[in-house]
Amino acid sequence: MTPFTQKIVHVFNLLTMMILTLLCALFILVFKMQTEPLPGCATKDEPMPALGCMPTPTFTNGEQALYNYGKSLFNNNCQQCHSSGADVIVGPGLKGVLNRRSIDWLITWVQNSQKVIASGDPYAVKLYNKYNKTMMQSFTLTTSEVKAILFYVTNYGSSKVVYIDSLHTPENKKD
Numbered sequence: 800m801t802p803f804t805q806k807i808v809h810v811f812n813l814l815t816m817m818i819l820t821l822l823c824a825l826f827i828l829v830f831k832m833q834t835e836p837l838p839g840c841a842t843k844d845e846p847m848p849a850l851g852c853m854p855t856p857t858f859t860n861g862e863q864a865l866y867n868y869g870k871s872l873f874n875n876n877c878q879q880c881h882s883s884g885a886d887v888i889v890g891p892g893l894k895g896v897l898n899r900r901s902i903d904w905l906i907t908w909v910q911n912s913q914k915v916i917a918s919g920d921p922y923a924v925k926l927y928n929k930y931n932k933t934m935m936q937s938f939t940l941t942t943s944e945v946k947a948i949l950f951y952v953t954n955y956g957s958s959k960v961v962y963i964d965s966l967h968t969p970e971n972k973k974d
């Protein structure tokens with residue numbers, strides 16, 4: 800081997816090693832991304848496909864427990880008809896619902912929506928007609944259970960913690 804070809808072989812070896820190191824680093828990165836939730840995600844099961852991930856506020860332990868409790872109640876009772884985002888499933892997406900109605904109205908509604916409609920409440924009647932008179936069944940959920948669900952849907956995808964009890968009453972503002 801001439802010194803020149805030796806040099807070429809040496810450079811070639813160096814390049815191969817560099818490429819291998821880069822590949823290893825890439826492999827570790829991809830592996831880490833798959834096993835750990837992405838930054839800003841509460842859990843891996845809450846991805847928002849378009850953005851990759853839903854941001855979740857930094858909760859205290861108590862708030863996190865309330866969020867998880869609301870989420871499980873939502874998943875068990877509401878998820879088949881509602882999204883916690885904005886898209887319509889059977890009923891409207893519940894994102895921002897506390898900007899549309901007050902907590903008290905929402906509690907009464909969830910416990911017995913047909914009663915609210917029968918009372919002639921204009922918002923309820925309009926919504927019921929808009930959704931082709933699809934019945935939302937009554938739920939034997941307590942006030943605090945409905946509040947936990949509302950805490951969950953309000954904070955889902957929010958970048959800071961929203962305390963639902965401190966929100967103003969939107970009734971008579973947007974109908």
Ligand code: HEC
Pocket residue numbers: 873876877878879880881889890891892893896899900905908909912926927928930931932933934935936938948
């Ligand atoms: C069988 C389907 C179904 C289930 C289950 C269901 N809903 Fe609904 N919901 C609807 C429909 C449909 C509407 C629209 C009004 C109507 O047709 O009565 C609605 C309306 C609402 C509204 C009013 C939304 C707005 O934009 O003003 C809220 C709040 C709501 N539902 C909460 C809940 C919660 C909380 C649960 C679970 C405890 C739940 N719903 C379970 C079908 C459902």
